[in-house]
Amino acid sequence: MVGIIGCGNMGRALLGGLLSNYRKERVLVYDKDRSKLSKLKKDSLLRKAKNLEEVVNKSSTIIIAVKPQDIREVLEGIRGFYRNQLIISIAAGITTSFIEKAIGKKTRVIRVMPNLPAKVKRSVTGLSKGRYASLADLKKAKRIFKSIGSCLVLKEKYINPLTAISGSGPGYIFYFLYCLEDSALSLGFSKEEAHFLVFNTFKGAGELISEKDDFLELVEKVASRRGTTEKALLYFKKKNFKRIVKEAIEKANKRAEELSKRITT
Ligand SMILES: NC(=O)c1ccc[n+]([C@@H]2O[C@H](COP(=O)([O-])OP(=O)(O)OC[C@H]3O[C@@H](n4cnc5c(N)ncnc54)[C@H](OP(=O)(O)O)[C@@H]3O)[C@@H](O)[C@H]2O)c1
CATH class of the missing domain: 3.40.50.720 (NAD(P)-binding Rossmann-like Domain)
Incomplete structure (x- = not known):
């Protein structure tokens, strides 16, 4: 049982x-x-x-x-x-x-x-x-x-880091989707249209990836040279989006350690 x-x-x-x-x-x-x-x-x-x-x-x-x-x-x-x-x-x-x-x-x-x-x-x-x-x-x-x-x-020493990646991960993805939806509203779409666009883009992209895919190679498939995606991605890079994500994950990992200590001591 x-x-x-x-x-x-x-x-x-x-x-x-x-x-x-x-x-x-x-x-x-x-x-x-x-x-x-x-x-x-x-x-x-x-x-x-x-x-x-x-x-x-x-x-x-x-x-x-x-x-x-x-x-x-x-x-x-x-x-x-x-x-x-x-x-x-x-x-x-x-x-x-x-x-x-x-x-x-x-x-x-x-x-x-x-x-x-x-x-x-x-x-x-x-x-x-x-x-x-x-x-x-x-x-x-x-x-x-x-x-x-x-x-x-x-x-076991990897369970807290895993919590920072996959445990909290859905929350980061939902937040990114919210930001994308907010940008769609700024471009003049209605709330329903913005939600429709973001929801279906996410579903489509999610279905496109397989476990073996290299994420950067997928990025390159969308970002043609001097195109719209590349322009946005260059801005992400200029603002060091990768570092922001890394620092945020480090904070989540540290918090998991803190909570672990607080509860178990
Ligand atoms: N939610 C997530 O995304 C997620 C992800 C990974 C891991 N977890 C872990 O999963 C665990 C449960 O999370 P949850 O979101 O499912 O919590 P939850 O919705 O609050 O469910 C916990 C249930 O356990 C009951 N409970 C409390 N003390 C009990 C006792 N002594 N005997 C029997 N039942 C008792 C609670 O009743 P009362 O409401 O009356 O207190 C509540 O119904 C947490 O430890 C969390 O860290 C959650």
């Missing part, structure tokens, strides 16, 4: 993925906010736990999908009933050693960082194993998270 603790944004996204791979009877969900559970599909086969104890006792794999600030309470709840189940945590900044110490036994932990497109089964998920988790545990976690997108296994 796979148990999910916390059925907010991410817990629900995961549940959607899990239900396409696991039989409903093999998934057990729990949230301290009962209204979140009642919002889930009115499906008699989907099992809802009454309390944390029930999830821990009935699950061989436990996914913790609560906010980082709520994790201590959850780990305290798990501690008394822990019988060597696999614990998978998606809480940002919470290290595997923090969970191992909080539960106090040789806890099998996998730390995972998905991103928001999990909602449409297109998450990019980073996974890292703790010291007591086995390669088979990692494989199991990968199987679960493949149900909501693609996975990358990393050493």
Whole structure:
């Protein structure tokens, strides 16, 4: 049985993925906010736990999908009933050693960082194993998270940098789209037209790229010499857009480290 603790944004996204791979009877969900559970599909086969104890006792794999600030309470709840189940945590900044110490036994932990497109089964998920988790545990976690997108296994020291790139990445892309839309408004397009242009440009460009593509080569395919794209790109370069992006990512990475330290010390 796979148990999910916390059925907010991410817990629900995961549940959607899990239900396409696991039989409903093999998934057990729990949230301290009962209204979140009642919002889930009115499906008699989907099992809802009454309390944390029930999830821990009935699950061989436990996914913790609560906010980082709520994790201590959850780990305290798990501690008394822990019988060597696999614990998978998606809480940002919470290290595997923090969970191992909080539960106090040789806890099998996998730390995972998905991103928001999990909602449409297109998450990019980073996974890292703790010291007591086995390669088979990692494989199991990968199987679960493949149900909501693609996975990358990393050493734990890379999970915060991954958070700065793919975890926060959708937010950067949405912001760039907003800026493009704002520019379209300045050129005289209506709000609907601007949104239509940006949305479809993004969808088309997104479908054009493949995993193996070199992004700069794609840029060159759009930017003909002395043309319109080149003119805009030269301005980006003059203003050192690449450096701005790099500095912003460094800030996000530093913040991930800070949050990690603040929560776990
Ligand atoms: N959202 C993202 O894009 C994203 C991406 C990657 C990773 N994550 C990670 O995913 C985790 C969940 O994020 P989210 O956005 O899904 O949060 P969320 O929407 O707030 O969902 C968390 C749920 O857990 C419940 N909860 C809190 N304490 C609990 C407890 N002791 N036992 C059972 N349930 C409890 C919360 O109830 P209350 O509302 O009553 O507190 C809430 O329903 C976070 O740790 C976050 O770092 C999120």
